[in-house]
Amino acid sequence: MNTGYKEKRMAVTAIYHIFTFLFAFVMIYPLLWMVMSSFKNTNDIFRTATSLFPETFSVENYVTGWKGFAGYSFSLFFKNSFIIAGLSTVGAVISSAIVGYGFARIDFKFKNIWFACMLLAMMLPFQVIMIPQYIIFNQMGWIGSYLPIIVPQFFGQGFFIFLNVQFIRGIPMDLDEAARMDGCTIYSIFIRIILPLIKPSLVTSAIFSFMWRWDDFLSALLYLSDPLKYPVSYALKMFSDPSSGSDWGAMFSMATFSLVPIFIIFLTMQKYLVEGIASTGIKG
Template sequence: MKRSKRFHNILYHVLVCLFGFLMIYPLLWMVMSSFKESSSIFRESYRLIPDTIHFENYINGWKGFGGYTFGVFFSNSFLIAIIATIGAVFSSAIIAFGFARLHFRGQGFWFSCVMLTMMLPFQVIMIPQFLIFKQLGWVNTILPLTVPYFFGQAFFIFQNMQFIRGIPAELDEAARIDGCTYYGIFLRIILPLIKPSIVTTAIFSFMWRWDDFFGALLYLNSPAKYTLSIALKMFSDPSSQSDWGSMFAMSTLSIIPIFLIFLFFQKYLVEGISTEGLKG
């Protein structure tokens, strides 16, 4: 029995390691390709480890194009992602508090409208939004990529509502007896208790804005305002030879912020996804 159990444990760990390797192989291939010569990346695609390491891919890639280094593109992406994340997190939390704790006429109707927006493809509203932002003079600015997120996002609103509904309403009543307004209840009681949900929404929002390609492609037309996703696309030129080594090098650098966020905040991410709410 002991030998059989040991064999099953060994087999289990071997299969899990093999499956894990298959899952991260594309990422490893990209990282290793960033140290290869561009001409040999696809010619020797079956080889994971390069014969010689070419650090110049990172140097050449960082130089960017059009007189702008990748430092500019990193700064643009960070600026857009941080502003949009702050707006999405706090506006979604406030709206979720209103739906979960306040009672007003048409509450069910408006909540249904919010949920229906999750089923609406972006392609449906893409042209009307562009025309509105063009009339406002926001094209080629970061405003279309940041301002809309200050009005809440349906997915984050729903997630925060699940957390708030798990918090006993008696806490609100006790705070109201002590003289707290709805704003005080939200800031002093609700907001600290939904910290896992707040961190989870911040992680997802930052990741989605960091990876956003279509929005940046639609509204930004000046190289000085390009984000990382647009800048990486510029390395690929179908009409001529592409500098794949530099592109993979910059792609490797672009995933470092997301990796660090998941590394340091994975505890809150798990708690937020499980929607456990208040423990105790």
């Protein structure tokens, strides 16, 4: 009877892993198709669309794609994306940590009301505030520059603030009291006590911020008009021309190449990402 139970359990486990593998394959198939299509000749991409593997592997699309368009190399677009994503991430992480510390540890007037307003603002779709923001930035003369994309990140992001608040609330107040007895101010407590203890939360915020800004297409479409300032997400669109012909091979190759920074960051920071989300969920 014990043997039968073990066999039944092994069968259930095997079925579970088979269905999980099939489901994962279905989810990742579009990505695999794009990556493999980047090694096909442009004329063969849709002719052999049902075939995952190319008839002959070719890196010509990568050479063509890296050359870019209109004399602008993709090295320029990658540099622009790193500038936008890097500065935005630094601003979002630092400002959100400061605001989160204020909500979690400092008592001030209408604290709960402001926190509720922050949560409500976090739930608003970008399409709701898109036009008002554009009008404001246009009146400020920021249209055509990186300022509308980068500067708002230095004033805190709702999701990251909430993440930090939940993490900081899980840190014992005794540490703050002990630091005050040693003569620390609220600023010293934040820098010396809180920041080192919320490292998983900070890394989680940094990963999400970098990914969102790296993939951000709409902001570049709204605020940028000079090809010299295009990020990768917007430059990829330039390979598509419905009026004549689209270079799908070059687009797929550069889209594949644009995934490399995100893949490296996720691979190296996965431990902190899981720890930050899991710990926040438990403490919340």
